[in-house]
Amino acid sequence: MTNSAAHLFPLAATIAGATPNSGLRARLKKVAPRPLPHTDGRTQHLQRMRAVAGGRSDDLVFVGGSAAAVWGLPMLGAWPPTVEALAGRHERSRQNGAVSWRRSDIGDDDLEAVGPWFVTTLARTLCDLAVSAPFVAAVSALDHGLKPTVTADGGRVYCGVEREELIDLLRRRRNDRGRTRALAAIGFADPAAASSGESLSRVQAYRLGFPPPLLHPRVDDERGAAEHPHFEWQTAYGEFDGVDRYARALPDGARPTADVIWNERRREDRLRGRGKAVARWTWEDAWNPPRLRSILLSVGVRPVRRAAFSPDAFGEWVMSA
Template sequence: MNNLQSIGPTLVLARDLKLVGNDARALRRGLVAGHQARLLRGVYVSAEVWNTADDDARYLMRITAAVLTRKSYAVVSHLSAARIWGLPIFGRWPSDVHLTALGGRTRESKNGIRWHHEVLSEGDVVEIDGMLVTSRLRTMVDLARTTSFASAVASLDSGLCQKFTSDNGMPDSDISTEELSDAIRRLGSRRGCRPAKIAADFADGASGSAGESVSRAHIFLSGMPAPRLQVVYARVDGGKDIVDFTWDKRHHVRSLPLLGEFDGKMKYTRGRYMNGRTIEEVVWDEKVRQDRLCAPGRAMVRWLWGEASRPAELRALLIEAGLKPER
């Protein structure tokens, strides 16, 4: 359920039941009995739908519930706008829905709603599936200002990639690093702009996934040299292998080029990565690829989310592979 319009009908609003003469207390009884799950005050979804939904789908339902229950216009922003656009973050989605108030009104954050009071220009707001959402550029700026360095890098790397397509399949125009930096600069000395500038300078649209972006951020934070991204290696059969990270031989204790690969779970579970292959076939193909890349005169290291998410562990792994720290 990646489209907001497809989620709306699965939600039940207590106020709607009252309008047609039904008793909304049945929803509360269903909640107690375990047949319903409550997303926000007055908004329910069947327990079956909720229990089978993943973290992404659950947060999207919460966002939809928040918008459906607003009595005045508000803009989905910050982490919630990231979910709408399909921009990744580092970590789980929050429990609160992030909204920016319009009209200069100050609102108290409560009942699952986190209110922001920002000045938004006309170009900062777009409509997606009938909802007002901060533009992709403004969302990236807000994430850079308010999230950790690693999470901001993951979001910005994804937002800077060419031919970006939102989570509902809507294509959006390319955003350059210069546009991102200019948008942050226009905010002047507002809170969070200094770390946002650092994250924007570091961001790179060539990163291949959120896991690679988090890895790259933690490589930097742990004092290891910066790798080159998506380096192409020719194969004898005329094909090519693209490697996530490559360090030049001057960074290796044995003067060897070091190739680095982040292995995410999606590679072994998602259909678009498997191309009709079984998990066993994917694992075998990865082994053949690694043997091919580990030609004489090259070193290689691989890691999973566990190491990628912890800078100290990733640093230790890279040092064990022969990478020389910069500091």
């Protein structure tokens, strides 16, 4: 950004240099998320952000998971229960009512206006998630953010980021805490992954020692028609079956019809006709490493190294360095 954050964001200078007054803090304590309809987690988080912003007389700079919600990034797992906003330069990170205040070395070039929101840039948001989120959640967000475009809240389309930009930004951070794991997540990310379920599956398969698959390869059947399975290994194709896979072809609230299921079965038969087995798994399988391992072994996919799992600071089992 060429303009200074202080010019674009009326509150930026206040946040960076002073502690907001106690009156504003007191009002924030009274802000509670409005009653939410049965919506997805990102939509609910955005509603919490609107509720918090409506309780202030000035503007907030949203960071972390809240910035991810504005940028339209997926959050593999639960969205933050509180809104995440930038703390003052001389303040500590802490939770105050409905807001978690995050202390950070954010500069003017790290801020951007996205519709009505003031947030960290897409690149900075992805770097922050790579540092702070569990590895699999970071990879899911990075897979999405590395695509040519992203669709932010409000429907506006923005350019995605380049991997080299993220690496450079990460290396320029003053605090190197979490940098090694963040670089691993950035290096592992692949914009060819079409969904968070595919991102999760790819991470788990790697953790289990399986070779990396090709993503969405073109497979021509005997008639010359092209299919694009989610994954391809030497002996098998892999298909992640998320609910949205069938829902995309149906009206809102409709259940998969016999025709939809039959067409998918015919597609699977055409893939088998190319001489490879087809493995299918669901969210429950992808979150269960022993089950996913059994599924892949059953179609002849073999590990090429020992499974590399170790507990991280979040209690999640992640790749050993």
